Amino acid sequence: MMGHHFGVPFHRELQRRIILEALSFISSATESGAVLKIPITWAQARNQAKALGLTEEQNR
Amino acid sequence: MTVASDTNGGEIRQLRPGLWETVNERYPGSMITKSDFVPLATLSVPLNEARVTFVSTAGIQPRGTMPFDTVHPVGDYSFRRVPSSSRPDDLEIHQLKYPTFGAERDLNVIFPIERLRELVSEKVIGELTPDFFSFIGYNMDPERLERTLAEDIADAVCEQRPDLALLSPA
Incomplete structure (x- = not known):
């Protein structure tokens, strides 16, 4: 989602995964201009964050 | 495709x-x-030895630095250096063109500075450049953007000798 390219607030694992996917893709790239679409939706990310109960307080 | x-x-x-x-x-x-076709630039060192930088259009800047001009009709063609050692509380957002409700709670959703530092600590990547770089994406003169801001950022990034640059829109 616009303004949330690395996932949802406080979802460290998702933020980390998105970076790692990019780094892995860069490392193995064979063609300029290729785009990797990660199979996760904004709705799934939000639901994961809700299920994990991610809040500011837990991350301070 | x-x-x-x-x-x-x-x-x-x-x-x-x-x-x-x-x-x-x-x-x-x-x-x-x-x-013209931009050729692929392959990574020249293993990822765990790579010096990584981050460039973002999110309008992130250290508190106390000159705010981006977010209301100028043709945009702001300057950029800010963001020390990669910054804490999120050291930084603020000056950009009106994307929803910041998530970033206001956790800056890492748009500027993952803490996640990148963690990857250095875990030796997934080698190190970070001293600075990351940010500007605002609202620039209505693409020729000027390419001639000034893009060249200025490219020079500043190259001075810090990264092996790899992550570029992120906002």
Whole structure:
């Protein structure tokens, strides 16, 4: 989602995964201009964050 | 367009052929026309030795620095250096063109400075450049953008000798 390219607030694992996917893709790239679409939706990310109960307080 | 899958199940799309023509057709005059093909720059060192930088259009800047001009009719063609050692509380957002409700709670959703430091600590990547770089994406003169801001950032990034640059829109 616009303004949330690395996932949802406080979802460290998702933020980390998105970076790692990019780094892995860069490392193995064979063609300029290729785009990797990660199979996760904004709705799934939000639901994961809700299920994990991610809040500011837990991350301070 | 060609479509394939990576080993993690992600879908890889090759969008380069015709990409710029499509953008310019849908948003006339808003994009720099690129007819030349940008060759792939392969990573020259192992990832765990790579010096990584981050460049973002999110309008992130250290508190106390000159705010981006977010209301100028043709945009702001300057950039800010953001020390990669910054704490999120040291930084603020000056940009009106994207929803910041998530970033206001956790800056890492748009500027993952803490996640990148963690990857250095875990030796997934080698190190970070002293500075990251940020500007605002609202710039209505693409020729000026390419001639000034893009060149200025490219020079500043190259001075810090990264092996790899992550570029992120906002």
